[in-house]
Amino acid sequence: MNNIRKVDPISPDPETIREAAAVILRGGTVAFPTETVYGVGANALDDEACRQIFRVKGRQQDNPIIVHISDFEQLDYITQGLKESLRLILERVWPGPLSIILDRKNIGIVPTAGLKTVAVRMPAHKVPLELIRASGKPIAAPSANKSGSPSPVYASEVYDDLNSRVDMILDGGPAYFGVESTVIMPREEEIVILRPGAFSAEEIRDIFKMKVVVSGESSQAPISPGMKYRHYAPEKELKLGRTEEKIIEACEKGNVLFIGSSETASKLNTESIVLGSKRDLYEIARNLFPSFRKLDKSKYSVGVIESFEERGIGLAIMNRIRKATSGKEL
Ligand code: AMP
Numbered sequence: 500m501n502n503i504r505k506v507d508p509i510s511p512d513p514e515t516i517r518e519a520a521a522v523i524l525r526g527g528t529v530a531f532p533t534e535t536v537y538g539v540g541a542n543a544l545d546d547e548a549c550r551q552i553f554r555v556k557g558r559q560q561d562n563p564i565i566v567h568i569s570d571f572e573q574l575d576y577i578t579q580g581l582k583e584s585l586r587l588i589l590e591r592v593w594p595g596p597l598s599i600i601l602d603r604k605n606i607g608i609v610p611t612a613g614l615k616t617v618a619v620r621m622p623a624h625k626v627p628l629e630l631i632r633a634s635g636k637p638i639a640a641p642s643a644n645k646s647g648s649p650s651p652v653y654a655s656e657v658y659d660d661l662n663s664r665v666d667m668i669l670d671g672g673p674a675y676f677g678v679e680s681t682v683i684m685p686r687e688e689e690i691v692i693l694r695p696g697a698f699s700a701e702e703i704r705d706i707f708k709m710k711v712v713v714s715g716e717s718s719q720a721p722i723s724p725g726m727k728y729r730h731y732a733p734e735k736e737l738k739l740g741r742t743e744e745k746i747i748e749a750c751e752k753g754n755v756l757f758i759g760s761s762e763t764a765s766k767l768n769t770e771s772i773v774l775g776s777k778r779d780l781y782e783i784a785r786n787l788f789p790s791f792r793k794l795d796k797s798k799y800s801v802g803v804i805e806s807f808e809e810r811g812i813g814l815a816i817m818n819r820i821r822k823a824t825s826g827k828e829l
Protein backbone atom coordinates (compact mmCIF):
# COMPACT_ATOMS: atom_id res chain seq x y z
CA MET A 500 0.00 0.00 0.00
CA ASN A 501 3.02 2.30 -0.33
CA ASN A 502 1.49 4.02 -3.35
CA ILE A 503 -1.23 5.65 -1.17
CA ARG A 504 -0.71 9.28 -0.06
CA LYS A 505 -3.04 11.18 2.26
CA VAL A 506 -4.13 14.57 1.03
CA ASP A 507 -6.42 17.24 2.48
CA PRO A 508 -9.40 17.60 0.08
CA ILE A 509 -10.00 21.24 0.97
CA SER A 510 -6.44 22.49 0.95
CA PRO A 511 -4.14 19.88 -0.61
CA ASP A 512 -0.49 20.00 0.38
CA PRO A 513 1.40 21.59 -2.59
CA GLU A 514 4.36 19.22 -2.19
CA THR A 515 2.11 16.14 -2.52
CA ILE A 516 0.42 17.69 -5.55
CA ARG A 517 3.85 18.42 -7.11
CA GLU A 518 4.88 14.79 -6.64
CA ALA A 519 1.64 13.59 -8.23
CA ALA A 520 2.10 16.06 -11.12
CA ALA A 521 5.60 14.66 -11.67
CA VAL A 522 4.07 11.18 -12.02
CA ILE A 523 1.61 12.54 -14.62
CA LEU A 524 4.40 14.32 -16.53
CA ARG A 525 6.53 11.19 -16.75
CA GLY A 526 3.60 9.27 -18.26
CA GLY A 527 2.36 7.56 -15.08
CA THR A 528 -1.11 7.11 -13.60
CA VAL A 529 -2.52 8.80 -10.49
CA ALA A 530 -5.82 8.02 -8.76
CA PHE A 531 -7.56 10.92 -7.01
CA PRO A 532 -10.87 11.91 -5.42
CA THR A 533 -13.31 14.12 -7.32
CA GLU A 534 -16.72 15.47 -6.34
CA THR A 535 -18.29 12.44 -8.10
CA VAL A 536 -16.19 9.28 -7.54
CA TYR A 537 -12.46 8.47 -7.53
CA GLY A 538 -10.78 8.71 -10.94
CA VAL A 539 -7.57 7.25 -12.33
CA GLY A 540 -5.84 9.79 -14.52
CA ALA A 541 -3.00 10.24 -16.99
CA ASN A 542 -1.76 12.99 -19.28
CA ALA A 543 -4.51 13.23 -21.93
CA LEU A 544 -1.96 14.35 -24.54
CA ASP A 545 0.32 11.34 -24.03
CA ASP A 546 -0.78 8.28 -26.03
CA GLU A 547 1.20 5.74 -24.09
CA ALA A 548 0.12 7.15 -20.70
CA CYS A 549 -3.54 6.89 -21.74
CA ARG A 550 -3.08 3.31 -22.93
CA GLN A 551 -1.85 2.54 -19.45
CA ILE A 552 -5.27 3.59 -18.05
CA PHE A 553 -7.04 1.05 -20.27
CA ARG A 554 -4.60 -1.65 -19.16
CA VAL A 555 -4.84 -0.81 -15.46
CA LYS A 556 -8.66 -0.97 -15.51
CA GLY A 557 -9.10 -3.73 -18.08
CA ARG A 558 -11.23 -1.22 -20.01
CA GLN A 559 -12.59 -1.90 -23.52
CA GLN A 560 -10.62 -0.01 -26.17
CA ASP A 561 -13.75 1.42 -27.79
CA ASN A 562 -14.89 3.15 -24.59
CA PRO A 563 -13.65 6.76 -24.63
CA ILE A 564 -12.44 8.53 -21.50
CA ILE A 565 -13.47 11.93 -20.14
CA VAL A 566 -10.78 14.60 -20.28
CA HIS A 567 -10.53 16.80 -17.19
CA ILE A 568 -9.47 20.43 -17.42
CA SER A 569 -8.83 23.26 -14.97
CA ASP A 570 -9.41 26.28 -17.23
CA PHE A 571 -10.98 27.38 -20.50
CA GLU A 572 -7.62 27.69 -22.28
CA GLN A 573 -7.32 23.92 -22.05
CA LEU A 574 -10.86 23.61 -23.41
CA ASP A 575 -9.84 25.67 -26.46
CA TYR A 576 -6.70 23.61 -26.85
CA ILE A 577 -8.55 20.32 -27.22
CA THR A 578 -11.95 21.30 -28.69
CA GLN A 579 -13.18 23.37 -31.62
CA GLY A 580 -16.35 25.05 -32.84
CA LEU A 581 -17.70 25.79 -29.36
CA LYS A 582 -20.60 28.23 -29.67
CA GLU A 583 -20.39 31.40 -27.58
CA SER A 584 -23.78 30.70 -25.98
CA LEU A 585 -22.56 27.27 -24.88
CA ARG A 586 -19.31 28.70 -23.53
CA LEU A 587 -21.27 31.14 -21.36
CA ILE A 588 -23.28 28.26 -19.93
CA LEU A 589 -20.13 26.22 -19.23
CA GLU A 590 -18.66 29.21 -17.41
CA ARG A 591 -21.65 29.02 -15.07
CA VAL A 592 -21.81 25.27 -14.49
CA TRP A 593 -18.09 24.52 -14.21
CA PRO A 594 -16.37 23.45 -12.08
CA GLY A 595 -19.06 20.81 -11.59
CA PRO A 596 -20.16 17.23 -12.28
CA LEU A 597 -21.22 17.83 -15.89
CA SER A 598 -19.28 16.30 -18.80
CA ILE A 599 -20.01 17.61 -22.25
CA ILE A 600 -19.30 16.05 -25.64
CA LEU A 601 -17.66 18.53 -28.02
CA ASP A 602 -15.86 18.35 -31.39
CA ARG A 603 -12.23 17.71 -30.74
CA LYS A 604 -9.23 19.29 -32.42
CA ASN A 605 -7.12 17.07 -34.55
CA ILE A 606 -4.44 16.52 -31.95
CA GLY A 607 -3.65 12.95 -30.97
CA ILE A 608 -5.92 12.48 -28.00
CA VAL A 609 -5.96 8.71 -27.51
CA PRO A 610 -8.76 8.39 -24.92
CA THR A 611 -11.39 9.37 -27.50
CA ALA A 612 -11.25 5.85 -29.02
CA GLY A 613 -11.13 7.15 -32.59
CA LEU A 614 -14.16 9.45 -32.26
CA LYS A 615 -14.17 13.00 -33.63
CA THR A 616 -15.57 14.17 -30.32
CA VAL A 617 -14.22 14.38 -26.81
CA ALA A 618 -16.01 14.43 -23.44
CA VAL A 619 -14.71 17.28 -21.24
CA ARG A 620 -15.28 18.21 -17.63
CA MET A 621 -13.88 20.66 -15.07
CA PRO A 622 -14.13 18.85 -11.72
CA ALA A 623 -15.30 20.73 -8.60
CA HIS A 624 -12.68 19.25 -6.30
CA LYS A 625 -9.43 20.86 -5.18
CA VAL A 626 -7.28 17.76 -5.62
CA PRO A 627 -7.82 17.17 -9.37
CA LEU A 628 -7.97 20.92 -10.08
CA GLU A 629 -4.62 21.50 -8.39
CA LEU A 630 -3.16 18.39 -10.03
CA ILE A 631 -4.19 19.58 -13.51
CA ARG A 632 -2.80 23.06 -12.76
CA ALA A 633 0.48 21.74 -11.39
CA SER A 634 1.05 19.40 -14.34
CA GLY A 635 -0.18 21.95 -16.90
CA LYS A 636 -1.87 19.09 -18.79
CA PRO A 637 -5.48 18.06 -19.31
CA ILE A 638 -5.95 14.76 -17.48
CA ALA A 639 -7.87 11.85 -18.98
CA ALA A 640 -9.60 10.01 -16.16
CA PRO A 641 -12.28 7.32 -15.96
CA SER A 642 -13.52 6.01 -12.64
CA ALA A 643 -10.73 4.26 -10.69
CA ASN A 644 -12.32 0.79 -10.54
CA LYS A 645 -11.75 -2.48 -12.37
CA SER A 646 -13.87 -2.22 -15.53
CA GLY A 647 -17.43 -3.35 -14.78
CA SER A 648 -17.14 -2.95 -10.98
CA PRO A 649 -18.85 -0.27 -8.92
CA SER A 650 -17.03 3.06 -9.00
CA PRO A 651 -14.91 3.79 -5.92
CA VAL A 652 -16.05 6.33 -3.34
CA TYR A 653 -13.09 5.65 -0.98
CA ALA A 654 -9.34 5.41 -1.69
CA SER A 655 -9.32 1.96 -0.05
CA GLU A 656 -11.77 0.76 -2.73
CA VAL A 657 -9.41 2.06 -5.42
CA TYR A 658 -6.63 0.06 -3.79
CA ASP A 659 -8.82 -3.07 -3.58
CA ASP A 660 -9.40 -2.91 -7.36
CA LEU A 661 -6.18 -1.53 -8.80
CA ASN A 662 -3.52 -2.09 -6.06
CA SER A 663 -0.05 -1.18 -7.21
CA ARG A 664 -0.95 -1.19 -10.91
CA VAL A 665 -1.55 2.55 -10.46
CA ASP A 666 1.56 4.59 -9.64
CA MET A 667 0.02 6.80 -6.93
CA ILE A 668 -3.31 6.96 -5.07
CA LEU A 669 -4.18 10.31 -3.48
CA ASP A 670 -6.42 9.60 -0.50
CA GLY A 671 -8.55 12.69 0.09
CA GLY A 672 -11.36 10.97 1.98
CA PRO A 673 -14.70 10.04 0.44
CA ALA A 674 -15.79 11.43 -2.95
CA TYR A 675 -18.75 13.78 -2.48
CA PHE A 676 -21.68 12.60 -4.63
CA GLY A 677 -20.89 8.91 -5.02
CA VAL A 678 -22.17 8.70 -8.60
CA GLU A 679 -20.38 9.74 -11.77
CA SER A 680 -20.77 12.96 -13.74
CA THR A 681 -23.69 13.49 -16.07
CA VAL A 682 -22.57 13.11 -19.70
CA ILE A 683 -24.43 15.29 -22.19
CA MET A 684 -24.36 15.84 -25.93
CA PRO A 685 -25.66 19.26 -27.03
CA ARG A 686 -27.61 19.24 -30.29
CA GLU A 687 -29.33 22.01 -32.29
CA GLU A 688 -32.71 21.69 -30.60
CA GLU A 689 -32.07 19.57 -27.53
CA ILE A 690 -29.64 18.29 -24.95
CA VAL A 691 -29.17 14.53 -24.91
CA ILE A 692 -28.21 12.97 -21.58
CA LEU A 693 -25.97 10.06 -22.53
CA ARG A 694 -25.41 9.09 -18.92
CA PRO A 695 -27.48 10.42 -16.01
CA GLY A 696 -25.25 11.51 -13.14
CA ALA A 697 -24.64 13.90 -10.28
CA PHE A 698 -25.82 16.93 -12.29
CA SER A 699 -29.60 16.57 -12.49
CA ALA A 700 -31.75 16.66 -15.64
CA GLU A 701 -33.87 19.36 -14.00
CA GLU A 702 -30.81 21.60 -13.52
CA ILE A 703 -29.77 21.03 -17.14
CA ARG A 704 -33.26 22.01 -18.34
CA ASP A 705 -33.18 25.20 -16.24
CA ILE A 706 -29.71 26.27 -17.27
CA PHE A 707 -29.72 25.35 -20.98
CA LYS A 708 -33.37 26.33 -21.46
CA MET A 709 -33.73 23.53 -24.00
CA LYS A 710 -35.56 20.25 -24.29
CA VAL A 711 -33.70 17.49 -22.46
CA VAL A 712 -33.92 13.86 -23.60
CA VAL A 713 -32.39 10.86 -21.91
CA SER A 714 -30.53 8.48 -24.23
CA GLY A 715 -32.27 5.15 -24.59
CA GLU A 716 -35.70 6.70 -24.10
CA SER A 717 -36.03 7.69 -27.76
CA SER A 718 -34.76 5.60 -30.66
CA GLN A 719 -33.20 8.66 -32.34
CA ALA A 720 -31.05 9.72 -29.43
CA PRO A 721 -27.39 8.71 -29.77
CA ILE A 722 -25.87 6.43 -27.17
CA SER A 723 -22.50 6.52 -25.48
CA PRO A 724 -20.08 3.69 -26.33
CA GLY A 725 -19.60 2.94 -22.63
CA MET A 726 -23.27 2.53 -21.79
CA LYS A 727 -23.62 -0.77 -23.64
CA TYR A 728 -21.40 -2.64 -21.22
CA ARG A 729 -22.45 -4.38 -18.00
CA HIS A 730 -21.46 -1.89 -15.42
CA TYR A 731 -21.40 -0.76 -11.83
CA ALA A 732 -22.26 -4.28 -10.69
CA PRO A 733 -21.40 -6.33 -7.62
CA GLU A 734 -19.99 -9.81 -8.22
CA LYS A 735 -22.87 -11.38 -6.28
CA GLU A 736 -26.36 -11.53 -7.73
CA LEU A 737 -28.42 -8.38 -7.16
CA LYS A 738 -32.17 -8.16 -7.80
CA LEU A 739 -34.50 -5.20 -7.89
CA GLY A 740 -37.42 -5.49 -5.47
CA ARG A 741 -40.32 -3.66 -7.09
CA THR A 742 -42.61 -3.63 -4.08
CA GLU A 743 -42.20 -3.63 -0.33
CA GLU A 744 -44.29 -6.82 -0.07
CA LYS A 745 -41.95 -8.71 -2.43
CA ILE A 746 -38.89 -7.48 -0.54
CA ILE A 747 -40.32 -8.54 2.84
CA GLU A 748 -41.33 -11.95 1.45
CA ALA A 749 -37.88 -12.59 -0.10
CA CYS A 750 -36.02 -11.52 3.04
CA GLU A 751 -38.23 -13.69 5.29
CA LYS A 752 -37.46 -16.75 3.16
CA GLY A 753 -33.84 -16.12 4.11
CA ASN A 754 -30.32 -15.86 2.76
CA VAL A 755 -31.02 -12.55 1.02
CA LEU A 756 -29.37 -9.28 2.01
CA PHE A 757 -31.57 -6.20 1.74
CA ILE A 758 -30.01 -2.95 0.48
CA GLY A 759 -32.12 0.17 0.72
CA SER A 760 -33.69 2.92 2.78
CA SER A 761 -33.89 3.10 6.56
CA GLU A 762 -37.69 3.30 6.16
CA THR A 763 -37.95 -0.08 4.42
CA ALA A 764 -35.18 -1.67 6.53
CA SER A 765 -37.17 -0.85 9.69
CA LYS A 766 -39.97 -3.14 8.45
CA LEU A 767 -37.67 -6.16 8.13
CA ASN A 768 -36.53 -8.58 10.79
CA THR A 769 -33.46 -9.53 8.76
CA GLU A 770 -30.05 -7.99 8.24
CA SER A 771 -29.72 -5.11 5.81
CA ILE A 772 -27.39 -2.47 4.41
CA VAL A 773 -28.99 0.91 5.04
CA LEU A 774 -28.24 3.51 2.35
CA GLY A 775 -30.00 6.37 4.15
CA SER A 776 -33.41 7.93 4.26
CA LYS A 777 -35.63 7.95 1.17
CA ARG A 778 -36.03 11.67 1.82
CA ASP A 779 -32.34 12.33 1.15
CA LEU A 780 -31.42 10.92 -2.24
CA TYR A 781 -27.92 12.44 -1.98
CA GLU A 782 -27.24 10.23 1.03
CA ILE A 783 -28.60 7.20 -0.87
CA ALA A 784 -26.28 8.05 -3.82
CA ARG A 785 -23.17 8.31 -1.60
CA ASN A 786 -23.75 4.91 -0.04
CA LEU A 787 -24.91 3.05 -3.17
CA PHE A 788 -21.65 1.82 -4.74
CA PRO A 789 -20.00 1.06 -1.37
CA SER A 790 -23.05 -1.10 -0.55
CA PHE A 791 -22.39 -3.26 -3.63
CA ARG A 792 -18.88 -3.89 -2.38
CA LYS A 793 -20.25 -4.69 1.10
CA LEU A 794 -22.63 -7.24 -0.45
CA ASP A 795 -19.66 -8.93 -2.13
CA LYS A 796 -17.83 -9.17 1.20
CA SER A 797 -20.90 -10.42 3.09
CA LYS A 798 -21.95 -14.05 3.74
CA TYR A 799 -25.00 -13.59 1.49
CA SER A 800 -25.03 -14.81 -2.09
CA VAL A 801 -27.96 -12.65 -3.22
CA GLY A 802 -28.84 -9.02 -2.58
CA VAL A 803 -32.15 -7.29 -3.10
CA ILE A 804 -32.33 -3.55 -3.59
CA GLU A 805 -35.37 -1.31 -3.62
CA SER A 806 -36.19 1.35 -6.20
CA PHE A 807 -36.10 5.10 -5.64
CA GLU A 808 -37.91 8.09 -6.99
CA GLU A 809 -36.42 9.25 -10.31
CA ARG A 810 -36.13 12.92 -9.50
CA GLY A 811 -32.88 14.89 -9.16
CA ILE A 812 -29.98 12.54 -8.48
CA GLY A 813 -32.56 9.72 -8.28
CA LEU A 814 -32.38 9.37 -12.08
CA ALA A 815 -28.69 8.45 -11.79
CA ILE A 816 -29.35 6.18 -8.80
CA MET A 817 -31.96 4.18 -10.73
CA ASN A 818 -29.77 4.08 -13.87
CA ARG A 819 -26.95 2.49 -11.82
CA ILE A 820 -29.34 0.10 -10.04
CA ARG A 821 -30.75 -1.08 -13.39
CA LYS A 822 -27.23 -1.66 -14.74
CA ALA A 823 -26.20 -3.46 -11.55
CA THR A 824 -29.26 -5.75 -11.54
CA SER A 825 -29.19 -6.23 -15.36
CA GLY A 826 -32.97 -6.54 -15.48
CA LYS A 827 -33.29 -9.09 -12.66
CA GLU A 828 -36.35 -8.38 -10.54
CA LEU A 829 -38.17 -10.04 -7.69
P1 AMP B 1 -16.14 6.78 -17.22
O1 AMP B 1 -14.90 7.21 -17.91
O2 AMP B 1 -16.08 5.38 -16.74
O3 AMP B 1 -16.61 7.78 -16.20
O4 AMP B 1 -17.26 6.80 -18.34
C1 AMP B 1 -17.35 7.85 -19.24
C2 AMP B 1 -18.60 7.71 -20.07
O5 AMP B 1 -18.62 8.77 -21.05
C3 AMP B 1 -18.66 6.40 -20.83
O6 AMP B 1 -19.97 5.94 -20.86
C4 AMP B 1 -18.17 6.82 -22.21
O7 AMP B 1 -18.60 5.95 -23.23
C5 AMP B 1 -18.75 8.22 -22.33
N1 AMP B 1 -17.99 9.04 -23.30
C6 AMP B 1 -16.73 9.50 -23.17
N2 AMP B 1 -16.35 10.17 -24.27
C7 AMP B 1 -17.38 10.14 -25.14
C8 AMP B 1 -17.60 10.64 -26.47
N3 AMP B 1 -16.66 11.34 -27.12
N4 AMP B 1 -18.81 10.38 -27.04
C9 AMP B 1 -19.76 9.70 -26.39
N5 AMP B 1 -19.61 9.20 -25.14
C10 AMP B 1 -18.43 9.41 -24.52
Ligand code: MG
Binds near residue numbers: 642650
Ligand atom coordinates in the same frame (compact mmCIF):
# COMPACT_ATOMS: atom_id res chain seq x y z
MG1 MG C 1 -16.54 4.14 -15.06
